[in-house]
Amino acid sequence: MRRSAFFLPTMKDTPKEAEIVSHRLMLRAGMIRQSSAGVYSWLPLGYRVLRKIEDIVREEQDRAGCQEMLMPTIQSADLWVKSGRYDDYGPEMLRIRDRHDRDMLYGPTNEELITDIFAHSVRSYRELPKLLYHIQWKFRDEVRPRFGVMRGREFLMKDAYSFDTDSEAAKESYNRFFVAYLRTFARMGLKAIPMEADTGPIGGNLSHEFIILADTGESQVFCDRNFVDYDVLGTDVDTGDPKQVGEVVDYFTRLYARTDEKHDPGAFEQDVPAERRYEGRGIEVGHIFYFGTKYSEPLGAFYTTRDGEEAPVHMGSYGIGVSRLVGGIIEASHDDNGIIWPASVAPFDLGLINLQVDNEECTRTCEDAYSRLQQAGMDVLYDDRDERAGAKFADMDLIGLPWQLTIGPRGLKSGLVELKNRATGERQELSLDSALAQLTA
Incomplete structure (x- = not known):
């Protein structure tokens, strides 16, 4: 591409509204332009990076055995009422009423819709497990959208969903995504630390968030240096092999890793030798959940077992902030002169x-x-x-x-x-x- 023909409106000066490094550099480098609070247009340079990241995410989801689909941005409120989340979700959900006076919403996530699709499509244990994902724009009406694409109202997200017969099988699916996430971030030149996390409005009792290391990150990170030194690409784990995957997850879950909110200095010093203690900063870019039958029971996602009985499927959901990753990579890789793109995602x-x-x-x-x-x-x-x-x-x-x-x-x-x-x-x-x-x- 010739620079004389390429639409690349760079800026010499830093815009006043940009508070963090990635926001400043994305505006100055002509990657994005704000259209309204927390909503951005992606200009050609930024869109190239977004597509590169999306491609890596897609390749690793496919490698893990997932199948891609596409769900709509606008959802019926009826499903959310059935699941019990319509009123619980809060003002972050953008609620809409169409011309026929039906309650709709701009989807902040897709647990209800994918469960409804499954409930009308799968009947037997022979059809399980199923791993489905899509990459779609979401909207959450943040009170104070800040920091550019790091905390915008509209964002591009990969969300995947697993459907299994029982908790043991569901844990295997969960582990498969766990390792797929480590590979995904490593391919982008990032070091990701998986940490036990709260489930929040998604629900369930098992959850990990993935924190990428960045000097300008929003959270303080305390962890075993073995996290930082582990080369998941070098080990070439087969994400289709439950034994290999389980060994990797077991290895990581035995190591100490906490953000400042849950950090216990005494436990850190007791559990981690001094030469292996790592302290830094990080940014959340992915979150995985196992929530059992939280959605399948109220939304009727049942299957017929080997014994001919009906049972609810066990589910998990797995999100990656695709557009957030653009900002996250910049936070992790820049200097005083500008961005330093890892080769795999460079425009x-x-x-x-x-x-x-x-x-x-x-x-x-x-x-x-x-x-x-x-x-x-x-x-x-x-x-x-x-x-x-x-x-x-x-x-x-x-x-x-x-x-x-x-x-x-x-x-x-x-x-x-x-x-x-x-x-x-x-x-x-x-x-x-x-x-x-x-x-x-």
């Missing part, structure tokens, strides 16, 4: 900078590099604007692409270009062929 693989567009050799070399990189399958943002060099460098650092390839007339006289690694700041001067070979290796 482009590389920023190509032409330092002097009116120099024939410089432009010819840039066009050659641009073409060769694209042919090699790299996604390139080519800054071909007639703009001063300082502005181009500042923009590239701000938007945080993993690599920057700079071509200018002075370097070309010696047959050299400059390759910069955004994360480390390391710069190399080398031939164009060597730079391209390193980038496309």
Whole structure:
């Protein structure tokens, strides 16, 4: 993509309303624009990142044996009345009345609707288990929406639901999601710490929230360093193998991990050797729940057992804040100059900078590099604007692409270009062929 054609309205100054790093940088980098309190439009650069994150989430859900579907944003209030949550949920739920005077709502979550779909579709134990998910926009009417996409009113969420015959089978599904979440966040370059959590308005008696480590995070984290050092991708756990999955979950649940709200200094010192104690900050980006028959019984989600009897299915739900993750990754990976995207979620693989567009050799070399990189399958943002060099460098650092390839007339006289690694700041001067070979290796 040529920068001259790409819609990328960057800002030099920090907007006054932006209170945290990710909000400031997303506005300055031209990723989002606010349309109303807590509601944002995603501009092309931001939308590219959102789609990359969504793709990783989807791939790991599919790998865990889930099937994707899509449910509507607007739901009937009748189901929520049946489950007992319509009045309990509170003012965060946006309630609507249609032209026929029927009570509707903009879904903050989908336990009721997916349970109703299941209740009208599955009859026998032979059809279980089932793991279903969708990725859909939600709305929760926060009193004070703040911090950009980290706590907006409208947000993109992946929510999955498991249906099993009994609590033992449901625990296997729960464990499968537990490990799938560890893999999902690791693929985004994040270190996620699973912590026992309250179930809140979702309900149930088993729950974990996933906290990603970030220096600017909202919660203080105290945990065993084995959490931080564990490489779930390196172990390549088979999420379809209950034994492997169970071993990973057992390992993590034996380790100490608490946020500041539940931290016990005495237990921390007693349970964790001094050399393994980790203290930092983190951000919640995922939450999983097992709630048994909380929804299946009132909403009629029963199945026929092997003995011919009727029994309610055991359920769990599993959420990941897809749009929240964009802000979370920035909070975890940035410096004074801007964003530092992990390669897996970067909007482009590389920023190509032409330092002097009116120099024939410089432009010819840039066009050659641009073409060769694209042919090699790299996604390139080519800054071909007639703009001063300082502005181009500042923009590239701000938007945080993993690599920057700079071509200018002075370097070309010696047959050299400059390759910069955004994360480390390391710069190399080398031939164009060597730079391209390193980038496309």
